[in-house]
Amino acid sequence: MTSGAESGEPEGLFDAPGRETGRAAPPAAPAPGGGGPKPLAVRMRPRALDEVVGQAHLLGPGTPIRQLVDRDVPMSLVLWGPPGTGKTTLATVVSQVTSRRFVEVSAVSDGVKRVRAEIDLARRELGMTGRQTVLFVDEVHRFNKAQQDALLPAVENRWVSFIGATTENPFFSVISPLLSRSLLLTLEPLGDDDLREVVHRALTDERGLDGTATLDPAAEDHLIRLAGGDARRALTYLEAASLVVDDGGVIDAAVLERAVDRAAVRYDREGDQHYDVISAFVKSIRGSDADAALHYLARMIEAGEDPRFIARRLIVHASEDVGMADPTALQTAVAAAQAVEFVGLPEARINLAQAVIHLSLAPKSNAVIVAVDEALGDVRKGLVGPVPGHLRDAHYKGAAKIGHGEGYKYAHNHPGGVVKQQYAPDPVDGREYYRPTRHGAESRFTEVLARIRSVLRDR
Incomplete structure (x- = not known):
């Protein structure tokens, strides 16, 4: 991979594409090294910190990222969060607003040779011009220990401002010397309101769809559910749907279903569907119907229900409906809840499913809840x-x-x-x-x- 400075292309993916006349949404400039137009998610990446949606806990006055931008001091960061929460966005915005050279390395496709070459180039740039380099390593947890060790001299001597992005718990996936020399920042999944802002901006912004399509409320709700806190996924689905309708057309739920091949599940997380589905889920487990319970589990996951809510219900019913008939059921439910926190969706669906099957097939007893409720009644x-x-x-x-x-x-x-x-x-x-x-x-x-x-x- 050739760095932006060497290829003559804009450094990073956030540089605004050339603007075109006419009403049609301006297709992004070809990706560096050839290739087709940039995806909508890339075109819509913020160009300044004030354009970043969500992560308010990281972007307020006096926060480390603001210090890094405002004071222009070398600093190493590890950004930990689910996909689509803005890790690459923050890294690139930092490089652009501080006029630093930005180099992106992917731990999936690049190795130690590439890392060392970029570090050597950064040292020369720093020595000759004084210009600092932001070395962004995406998926840094995929580097093994030896590969992560290669980053240590550059971080230790501040030849680069290292920013590592990971979706895995860095305390398990990033070596201690690198983690101790970096500031750990945790990103949260975007809320529904944040995702709506991202989608609305993409619909109207000239870098995005520029008004060539509109999104009806039902489709918007479905899109937000499908995104699951992931802004990149929301924009990818929106772009796919925009290609299905004519210029100026309306993206409705049917269009969105056809574009992303995901049926719209009728499910209001604050309405009757929420309570009806969770009620059926619990009663299916109590009734030992693992297949029905798995259906309702899938229905909740697909509709965007908070997996932590599902895990909490499993913990409750491990004692309420199984209890001492199988004391290991509670252990399984608690382990599934921990897996939701450590791993997150989509992988944690497997852990939740295991707990659902265990609780469904376990012998049942409500003696525990009867006992404690009778004792409470007497008190x-x-x-x-x-x-x-x-x-x-x-x-x-x-x-x-x-x-x-x-x-x-x-x-x-x-x-x-x-x-x-x-x-x-x-x-x-x-x-x-x-x-x-x-x-x-x-x-x-x-x-x-x-x-x-x-x-x-x-x-």
Whole structure:
């Protein structure tokens, strides 16, 4: 790959293309090295920080990126976030607004030889002209340890301002010496309002569609759902749909479906569809129908439901509907929720599906939720009573004088670790909240609990 400075092409992908007369949206200049027009997502990339949509927590006054731009000081950054959240955008804007030389290296297609060559060129440029270089490494997590090591001298000596972009957790995918020499900035998925602003700008801006197509509200809602917080995906789908309609035409839901081959799922995340689908999802798991549960899972994912919401429901129902019949169900649900945080969609769909299948096929018991709700019911009725004297705290000075701890039997000193003794306060002594079923692993707790209660109550 030839750098912009060497090829004579505009440095980076954010340089505004030449403007054309007429109403039609100006096709972007050919990509460097030949090739066709630039995609809409590339044409619409911001040219200044004030044009960047979203990531307000990174772009406010006094933030590191503002310091990097306003003070023009060398700084190394690692940008961590999902695809389409603006990592490449921020790197290129930084290079342009500070008039630095911008070099982009892809960890997917470039190796150490390319990295070292760019670093050598940056050193010469810095020595001869004083001009600094922004070395942007996309997908830096794909470099192995040796390849990342090659970046260290340039970062250490500030021959370049290194900016690495990664969709993976950098604490696992970026070597510690490189991470410790860089400032880690975390980007968040764009919200719906942010995506709408991106789409509206692309529809009207002369660098974009320049009014050659309009988007009806239903199609816009579907597009936002499909984008899933990814601005690049939103613009890619919009561009595909604009090619299907005539000049000045309207992009409706049918056009969008045809263009991106994704059916519009009727699903309002704040309306009845949200509650109906999640209700059917939970009841399918409770009813052990894994196939139906997977359908509703797919329906929610496709409609853009927050995967963290789905994961939270799985955690709840691992205890509510499976409980002690399969104690590992809760572990699986929690692991799926962690996978959603660590991995994100689309890959985390697999982890969610595994949890859904596990919970659906597991033996069922609602004994846990019945037990805790009955205990809460008694407390709310006022059945509390004082803590028995022998169970009260006896560690402080003077406790013995008032009888605290007197007569307490230390369970470990008795056979089986269980001894006859009253633990509950008088108003609920003898209450049996937990009634295990004979389902799955819970069946063994039925016998264990019966033996324990017989000893505690000397029955």
